[in-house]
Amino acid sequence: MSALLFDTFTGRLRLEGLLTTRTALHIGAGGGGDPLATDLPVVRDGAGRPYIPGSSLKGVLRSAAEALFHGAPFADRSPRPSLSACRIMAGLPCVTHQRVEEVRKEKDLENRTRKEAGVPLLDVGREVAETVWAESCSVCRLFGSLELASRVRFPDLPLAGDLPPLELRNGVGIDRDKGLAANGVLYDFEAVPPGIPFRLTVVLDNPDDADAGLLLYLFHELDQGNLALGGKSSRGLGLVQVQWESIVETRIREENPFAELLSRRDLLKPAEKTETPVAEAAGPKLPATGDPAAWQTLADLILELKEADKSFLGQKASERGLTKANLNERLGLGLGERKAGKPWDFIVERLAGCGFLVERHGKWIPAVLAATEERKTEAPSGRPALVLQEVIDRFVGALGRRWEEAC
Numbered sequence: 001m002s003a004l005l006f007d008t009f010t011g012r013l014r015l016e017g018l019l020t021t022r023t024a025l026h027i028g029a030g031g032g033g034d035p036l037a038t039d040l041p042v043v044r045d046g047a048g049r050p051y052i053p054g055s056s057l058k059g060v061l062r063s064a065a066e067a068l069f070h071g072a073p074f075a076d077r078s079p080r081p082s083l084s085a086c087r088i089m090a091g092l093p094c095v096t097h098q099r100v101e102e103v104r105k106e107k108d109l110e111n112r113t114r115k116e117a118g119v120p121l122l123d124v125g126r127e128v129a130e131t132v133w134a135e136s137c138s139v140c141r142l143f144g145s146l147e148l149a150s151r152v153r154f155p156d157l158p159l160a161g162d163l164p165p166l167e168l169r170n171g172v173g174i175d176r177d178k179g180l181a182a183n184g185v186l187y188d189f190e191a192v193p194p195g196i197p198f199r200l201t202v203v204l205d206n207p208d209d210a211d212a213g214l215l216l217y218l219f220h221e222l223d224q225g226n227l228a229l230g231g232k233s234s235r236g237l238g239l240v241q242v243q244w245e246s247i248v249e250t251r252i253r254e255e256n257p258f259a260e261l262l263s264r265r266d267l268l269k270p271a272e273k274t275e276t277p278v279a280e281a282a283g284p285k286l287p288a289t290g291d292p293a294a295w296q297t298l299a300d301l302i303l304e305l306k307e308a309d310k311s312f313l314g315q316k317a318s319e320r321g322l323t324k325a326n327l328n329e330r331l332g333l334g335l336g337e338r339k340a341g342k343p344w345d346f347i348v349e350r351l352a353g354c355g356f357l358v359e360r361h362g363k364w365i366p367a368v369l370a371a372t373e374e375r376k377t378e379a380p381s382g383r384p385a386l387v388l389q390e391v392i393d394r395f396v397g398a399l400g401r402r403w404e405e406a407c
């Protein structure tokens with residue numbers, strides 16, 4: 001447990017990607033996503049470019065986490081379930097300042113007794129921190145509270161591309177006190193149009209798989225349109241798409257901190273597969289009969305042609321000195337006179353038998369090309385979806401296991 005405390009650094013998870021507006025987005029310059037905010041302009045940085053404040057994003061995700069854990073079936077769990085949320089917005093935090101002072105006094109008192117007895121003293125600061133951690137809800141442990149530092153950071157999201165022309169929209173003036181449309185008041189508000197990408201970075205310190213799972217789950221909710229950013233969300237504004245480009249895990253190596261203090265791993269990068277080297281597939285694996293150079297000539301030709309088309313091969317092979325008359329002998333096929341006239345079926349059979357050729361969609365193609373082709377279909381553009389799914393399975397799976405343990 002203590003490894004997860006804010007005063008000990010064990011590792012970091014850094015998530016980077018793009019957050020792109022699906023519908024118009026209005027985050028008023030005056031506030032962090034108050035749905036009733038009537039500020040006209042959107043929030044801009046020093047250069048006049050609109051951005052998304054990290055605090056707005058954090059606020060939306062935190063509220064969603066609280067709502068999730070307050071709802072059934074989480075709400076009726078044991079008094080301190082491992083998936084829970086306090087009601088910090090209603091002034092009911094899981095750990096109050098009063099409780100912290102109480103624990104501090106207890107530990108001070110214990111130290112007095114220890115001093116008299118000549119027993120080593122407690123580190124009061126650490127003892128208090130551990131108690132706060134133990135008594136904090138899941139949401140405070142991740143997003144922080146007055147008594148606990150946040151372990152997740154959301155830097156402001158800058159525009160990822162060129163400055164878009166902003167939209168001006170009509171809105172009905174709202175009476176902030178009554179939450180009703182104020183009589184006849186109309187105003188315009190500025191909004192970022194749909195399709196505008198912002199650069200998203202999230203940093204989670206001392207990541208616990210289940211907490212990372214909660215975070216990924218919340219971003220999934222955002223991506224699915226179940227959560228909205230900024231104001232006017234009741235009018236369909238603030239829906240965004242989330243695309244992860246890199247998820248890098250950095251952990252302190254316990255075994256040898258001096259040799260390699262930190263180890264970094266890009267979780268979205270496919271694990272390196274041990275593949276048969278190209279040279280091996282094309283070279284040593286060719287049939288052992290006859291003249292190896294003749295087999296190699298044939299292999300090179302098939303690699304050039306990208307497939308072993310029997311009718312075409314005969315013509316091309318004879319250009320390289322492998323004629324119908326000498327194939328049987330040079331390749332050591334050992335065919336009788338009758339079969340020697342049509343050697344290609346036997347040659348393809350031999351090459352398939354040694355693994356040089358494989359059948360794909362009715363064609364015989366070099367195994368090495370088939371492997372490349374398969375890798376291409378796995379990864380159509382940069383990051384394979386499969387790998388992202390593995391990352392989600394690890395973290396969201398851990399969240400699920402924690403839920404099962406709590407039952």
Ligand SMILES: [Zn+2]
Binds near residue numbers: 087136
């Ligand atoms: Zn809490």
